Amino acid sequence: MKILLAEDDVVNAEYIRKGLIEKGFVVDWVTDGREALTYCLYNQCDLFIADRMLPGMDGLSVVKALRASGSQLPVIFLTAMSDVDDKVEGLLAGGDDYMVKPFHFSELLARITVLSRRPGESTEKLNWWYTISNWTFLPGWLKGRGRQSSSRTKSLPCLSC
Secondary structure, three states: OEEEEEOOOHHHHHHHHHHHHHOOOEEEEEOOHHHHHHHHHHOOOOEEEEOOOOOOOOHHHHHHHHHHOOOOOOEEEEEOOOOHHHHHHHHHOOOOEEEEOOOOHHHHHHHHHHHHHOOOHHHHHHOOOEEEOOEEEOOOOOOOOOOOOEOOOOEOOOOOO
16 A cells, blocks of 8 residues: 655654554654655555645645545544644545544554555555456556556456457
8 A cells, every 4th residue: 555644743743654664654744744745646555644734735625626626535634733623624625534643653654554455546546456366466457458457447358258
């Protein structure tokens, strides 16, 4: 699972990044909201963990822009903004979850697990391989060969046709 972390505090970012990598996740890290938006729009990732108070463009605006673009990328806000109104605003802007700092790393992992179980774009990206008998197929494996597999439909082209 590939995660984008948008966090401008280096100490927090390294703690989160290191912990996620130790658990087997691939983590890319940006420190600016504009970088985060650009990354999410033009790169593949399975989850976006966003601080709300980012330089360049705040996390709330990043998520609103993502949702306006049609992106269904799962988003966890991880921020020091702890008022109920802040949480409601974050969730209504398009966040799938909202965690307040300081936090327990085990809780973050649990919330990532919960989001990865939800149907939709997140699980489509998580289940990016197919195994039939002893054969494994990657989405797009047949691209350029007249047929194309799709992670969205979870189906393979007829290989015996």
